[in-house]
Amino acid sequence: MNDIKTLIVEPGAKVHLEQFDPAYTGEPGQEIAHADRAPALESVKARIGALQRKMYGDNAHSLLIVLQGLDAAGKDGVCWHVISGMDPQGCRVQGFKAPTAVEAAHDFLWRIHPHAPAKGEVAVFNRSHYEDVLVTRVHKLVPRKVWERRYDLINEWERLLHIENGTTILKFCLVVSKEEQLKRFAERLEDPDRQWKISDSDYREREFFDDYLAAFNEALERTSTPHAPWFTIPCDHKWFRNLAVAGIIADTLDALHLEYPEPTVDLDRIRREYHAAQSKENAGGKG
Template sequence: MNLRKKLMVAPGAKVRLKKFDPAFRGDYGSAEDARKELARNVARLADLQQKLYGEKKHGLLIVLQGLDAAGKDGTCWHVVSAMSPLGTTVTSFKQPTEEELRHDFLWRVHPHTPGRGQIAVFNRSHYEDVLVVRVHELVPKAVWSTRYDRINEFERLLADSGITILKFFLHISPEEQLERFRQRLEDPARQWKISEADYKERAYWDDYTEAYQDLLEKTSTPHAPWFVIPSNHKWFRNLAVSEIIEATLDDLDLKLPKPTVDLDRIRADYHAAVARGPADADTGGKDR
């Protein structure tokens, strides 16, 4: 199954999230069935990232969005961690600072976008400014409703500069979210993730659903598509995201750059050094 084609939100399409099954798992019966393919994808990502970093003709921006406990951090651990930190950054956009609020809403985002040769991951992103801002009425509708066009223009600018954009909405059910909250409460290793806002935000589930539907409709474009990733099964979420990233990078036909030095001369120097043997042992200064 071509998950990239299956899960992409077609530009201009009407989106109703109730039609997307968050428990969908494709042709896979279990995590065990998908383990080998996930391992292959992850290994391939490491190879492709090396070529991206060396060639420096393209960059990649990965946007992760989803409700609390959807698995944004988990996706970073299990998929993004395959990529070398030498050319990968992860940024999380939380509540803006006073300084950030004094600028346009994209001001804090642009410095964190990738350059050519780099991969940047947004764990929450500029889309918070048409999500939480809208749901909690932090600015008037006349303000947030114009931001879809600004976002599309911003992403068009990035794409025109050689940046490939992939946007993933990690889609879970309210029942699965509640179960993950329970696991956090019972697992000491996860309790640090608990927030007082977690349960309060559940009261806005329908409002967030409507907000996500609008942003998916208005900002899934040919140069910056959205993918709705069924995320009730964490293993399928990781598999789907890894497959889409891998296929997208593969389409770029990445190649390592050719050497910029005279290899024949360097080989000759190397062989000459080998023929001379190791440097004379230290004589304790007697012959100096």
């Protein structure tokens, strides 16, 4: 699988999610056999962990991962099954819910900016500033002229992160079919461990399924850039969703050519001090 090339939204390209196949599992002949899927994911997660720890040491780049998508496509699942391969030191997941009164009294990026990753860090946004051109648009929470201008504002803000702080931004649009979404809601309804997650809005949002696709189409078309590309992830098969997201993260980190930084101290002098201390302590131990 070469998921980066297959699933990326090329900057400037038109997007038609209504024609997208959420059940896609790779090019013909490249499917992964059922028995190999778990080991394949573990192996990519190990790569991610090693690369992320190197980025933390390197302290020059940072990574922002944006998770958006249709309800039940699996934003939480990606956190648990993919992001868990990272060292929790240097990686943080930030969820964004409906804005509080204080947040809503500011521009829409005001509550987002403090969670941008520092150099060396990975930040994962479970929902994000894109809600302000998605749910906000679908439910007409602000006039069209307000959300219309936000695409440019988002591009400018993401450019700031990239230019000023070496941040690469990966944006995943998780797409599930309407049938699979209903199946997942129904399963959740009968699972005692997950019933608490159900809200009245889950079901009602389904009425806006096509409106969300249209809102995603425009968001992806207008905000996929070379340093902050969108990827459309087919999510009807969870194993493929996880492998695709993991593979794109690993390949992106690889392409940064990360290196551990040079030591800031005179290693030879410290070696001499260590050996002197060792001799002294050994002598002391025997005395």
